Amino acid sequence: MIVELKNIVKRYKNLVALDHLNLSIREGEIYGLLGPNGSGKTTAINCMLSLLRYDSGEVKIFDQTMTPSNYDVKKRIGLVMQNIGVYDELTVQENIDYFCGLYISDKKLRRQYVDEAIQFVELDEFRKFIPKKLSGGLLRRLNLACGIAHKPDLIVLDEPTVAVDPQSRNKILDGIKQLAAEGKTIIYTTHYMEEVEYLCDRLTILDRGKEIITGTTEEIKQMSMTGEVINVEVVDLPLATQQKLHDLSGLINFNYETGSLNLQFEKGHNHLMNLLALFEKDDIQVLNLTIKQPTLNDVFLEITGKELRDNV
Ligand SMILES: Nc1ncnc2c1ncn2[C@@H]1O[C@H](COP(=O)(O)OP(=O)(O)O)[C@@H](O)[C@H]1O
Ligand SMILES: [Mg+2]
Known part of the structure; x- marks a missing residue:
C-alpha cells in the first residue's frame, strides 16, 4: 500500500x-x-x-x-x-x-x-x-x-x-x-x-x-438494493394496462404522467421482458424506452437517506 x-x-x-x-x-x-x-x-x-x-x-x-x-x-x-x-x-x-x-x-x-x-x-x-x-x-x-x-x-x-x-x-x-x-x-x-x-x-x-x-x-x-429504472414514452396508456403494470412482479415504484411512464424495479429479475410482453398484449405503442442503472447517488441515498449534493 x-x-x-x-x-x-x-x-x-x-x-x-x-x-x-x-x-x-x-x-x-x-x-x-x-x-x-x-x-x-x-x-x-x-x-x-x-x-x-x-x-x-x-x-x-x-x-x-x-x-x-x-x-x-x-x-x-x-x-x-x-x-x-x-x-x-x-x-x-x-x-x-x-x-x-x-x-x-x-x-x-x-x-x-x-x-x-x-x-x-x-x-x-x-x-x-x-x-x-x-x-x-x-x-x-x-x-x-x-x-x-x-x-x-x-x-x-x-x-x-x-x-x-x-x-x-x-x-x-x-x-x-x-x-x-x-x-x-x-x-x-x-x-x-x-x-x-x-x-x-x-x-x-x-x-x-x-x-x-x-x-x-x-x-x-x-450493492444497491434497487435495480434498474425503466422509462417508457407511450402514445397512450389505458387505465386497465396501468393496473396490470402495478401488478408486475418486483415493481417498487410506479409513476405515469401523460405519455411518460417511470418504473423502478427490484434488483435481479428480467423485468424488461415482462414489460414488453405486456405492452405487446395490450397493443401499447412505445415511442421510446430507456433503462437507467442505479448511480452512486442512489446507493448513497439508500444508505444515508440523503443526496450527495444538497444543492446542484
Ligand atoms: N477548523 C475547524 N473547526 C471546527 N470544525 C471544522 C473545522 N474544519 C472543518 N470542520 C468541520 O468538520 C466537518 C468536516 O469538514 P471538511 O473536512 O472540511 O469536509 P469536506 O471537505 O468534506 O467538505 C464539517 O462539519 C466542518 O464544519
Ligand atoms: Mg473540503
Missing part, C-alpha cells in the same frame, strides 16, 4: 470530523474520496499529510509512519489544495517556479520541470500573467501546476474542479488520467459522482466522517 490510514479519529471540540476512518490506497491507482460538503474529505487529507493533528489512529505513506517532520515522505507528495494558494504578485511562471523550488534546487532541472508543468496545464500563453488576470478555470490549472511541478509520486487533489468552466474541468480530469498513466498514485476528493465514475479505479464514500462504502464504482452500484 502507498497510503494507509488506520482508525483515524479527528474531533473539532464536540464534532467528530473523522470517525475511525480506514483507507488503503495502492500504488498507481486513482483513488476517490466522494462525499457531500462537510463529510470530512479535507480533514481526511489534512490528517493524512500531517497538516492537522488527529486524536488517534495511524497514517503510513510509502510504508513509513507519516509525521509532520518526515521530509523524505513529504518531498514525494504533491498537494493541490481546495483553496487556491498562489502568490498574487508573482506571474504564472514565477509561481510554479517558486513551488517547484521548494523541492528542486538544481536550476536547470527546475527550469525544465516548470516548463513541463506549464505545458501540462496548457498555460503557455499566460506565462507572464499574474493570477488576478486569469479566469477561474485557468487559476485552478495554475494551482494544479504548482502542486505537481516537482514530479511527486503521490498526488493529492482536493476538489480541484469546483467552480471551473467545462473546458478547464476536462483538461484537469484528463491531465490527472495522464499522471496516473505515468505511474503516479492519485487521491482525488470531490462531491461530484460523475467525476469519480470517470476517473477513479476505487473509491470510498464518506458521510459525517465515516466510511460508508469502499470499492470500484461497479462494485458499489452492485
Whole structure:
C-alpha cells in the first residue's frame, strides 16, 4: 500500500470530523474520496499529510509512519489544495517556479520541470500573467501546476474542479488520467459522482466522517438494493394496462404522467421482458424506452437517506 490510514479519529471540540476512518490506497491507482460538503474529505487529507493533528489512529505513506517532520515522505507528495494558494504578485511562471523550488534546487532541472508543468496545464500563453488576470478555470490549472511541478509520486487533489468552466474541468480530469498513466498514485476528493465514475479505479464514500462504502464504482452500484429504472414514452396508456403494470412482479415504484411512464424495479429479475410482453398484449405503442442503472447517488441515498449534493 502507498497510503494507509488506520482508525483515524479527528474531533473539532464536540464534532467528530473523522470517525475511525480506514483507507488503503495502492500504488498507481486513482483513488476517490466522494462525499457531500462537510463529510470530512479535507480533514481526511489534512490528517493524512500531517497538516492537522488527529486524536488517534495511524497514517503510513510509502510504508513509513507519516509525521509532520518526515521530509523524505513529504518531498514525494504533491498537494493541490481546495483553496487556491498562489502568490498574487508573482506571474504564472514565477509561481510554479517558486513551488517547484521548494523541492528542486538544481536550476536547470527546475527550469525544465516548470516548463513541463506549464505545458501540462496548457498555460503557455499566460506565462507572464499574474493570477488576478486569469479566469477561474485557468487559476485552478495554475494551482494544479504548482502542486505537481516537482514530479511527486503521490498526488493529492482536493476538489480541484469546483467552480471551473467545462473546458478547464476536462483538461484537469484528463491531465490527472495522464499522471496516473505515468505511474503516479492519485487521491482525488470531490462531491461530484460523475467525476469519480470517470476517473477513479476505487473509491470510498464518506458521510459525517465515516466510511460508508469502499470499492470500484461497479462494485458499489452492485450493492444497491434497487435495480434498474425503466422509462417508457407511450402514445397512450389505458387505465386497465396501468393496473396490470402495478401488478408486475418486483415493481417498487410506479409513476405515469401523460405519455411518460417511470418504473423502478427490484434488483435481479428480467423485468424488461415482462414489460414488453405486456405492452405487446395490450397493443401499447412505445415511442421510446430507456433503462437507467442505479448511480452512486442512489446507493448513497439508500444508505444515508440523503443526496450527495444538497444543492446542484
Ligand atoms: N477548523 C475547524 N473547526 C471546527 N470544525 C471544522 C473545522 N474544519 C472543518 N470542520 C468541520 O468538520 C466537518 C468536516 O469538514 P471538511 O473536512 O472540511 O469536509 P469536506 O471537505 O468534506 O467538505 C464539517 O462539519 C466542518 O464544519
Ligand atoms: Mg473540503
